[in-house]
Amino acid sequence: MTPYPNVTIIPRPDPLIVGGNATVEVLVNDEPLPDATVALGNETIGATNTTGVVTTTLPDRVAQSQLQLVVEKDNIREERLVRITQFQLSATPAQPLGLPGQNITLHATAGSEPLDSVRISRDEAIVGTTDVNGSINVPLDTFTQTTFRANYVGKEAT
Numbered sequence: 001m002t003p004y005p006n007v008t009i010i011p012r013p014d015p016l017i018v019g020g021n022a023t024v025e026v027l028v029n030d031e032p033l034p035d036a037t038v039a040l041g042n043e044t045i046g047a048t049n050t051t052g053v054v055t056t057t058l059p060d061r062v063a064q065s066q067l068q069l070v071v072e073k074d075n076i077r078e079e080r081l082v083r084i085t086q087f088q089l090s091a092t093p094a095q096p097l098g099l100p101g102q103n104i105t106l107h108a109t110a111g112s113e114p115l116d117s118v119r120i121s122r123d124e125a126i127v128g129t130t131d132v133n134g135s136i137n138v139p140l141d142t143f144t145q146t147t148f149r150a151n152y153v154g155k156e157a158t
Contacts, residue, residue: 007033007078009069013153015083015110019060020155026052026071026078036073040082057154058084085111089120089150089157103137106130108150108157121149 010025024045026033032052038045041064045056048071062084069080092105107130108118114134120127122138127148130136140146150157 007071007076009071009078009080011069011082015085016058017087017110017153017155018058018062018084020087020153021057023053023055024069033073036071039070041067087152087155087157089148102140104140106136106138106148108134115152118150118152122146
């Protein structure tokens with residue numbers, strides 16, 4: 001099989017998140033490619049539906065930071081190298097105990113890339129969403145240890 005010149009492979013999110021949900025859209029000449037087999041590395045993740053889309057959940061452990069997405073159907077074979085990284089939530093200052101009235105800045109990232117519009121919660125209540133820099137300032141209101149949670153493409157970080 002030879003590469004088909006007008007195949008577009010669109011992974012979402014980009015980069016893919018270890019343990020997160022992923023969608024791959026496949027187009028030929030800007031039209032959906034149904035019933036194509038899609039593999040990530042050596043693992044088949046499924047076949048595209050009538051809209052050219054396949055969804056999957058990545059494993060919680062991935063050995064490489066890049067893998068080939070491979071699309072095959074009939075005489076079509078196309079590959080695209082995709083990045084795979086961890087979803088992380090970090091805090092500044094990174095102190096184990098904050099003082100009431102202090103602000104803490106939380107950062108949501110995919111590897112080193114900031115993620116915007118990620119919902120942040122504390123004790124099951126949404127405190128806000130991250131900005132274009134992947135950050136949100138949150139006031140601390142107790143002396144006790146507080147756990148913040150974020151969810152991005154089905155992967156939770158604390």
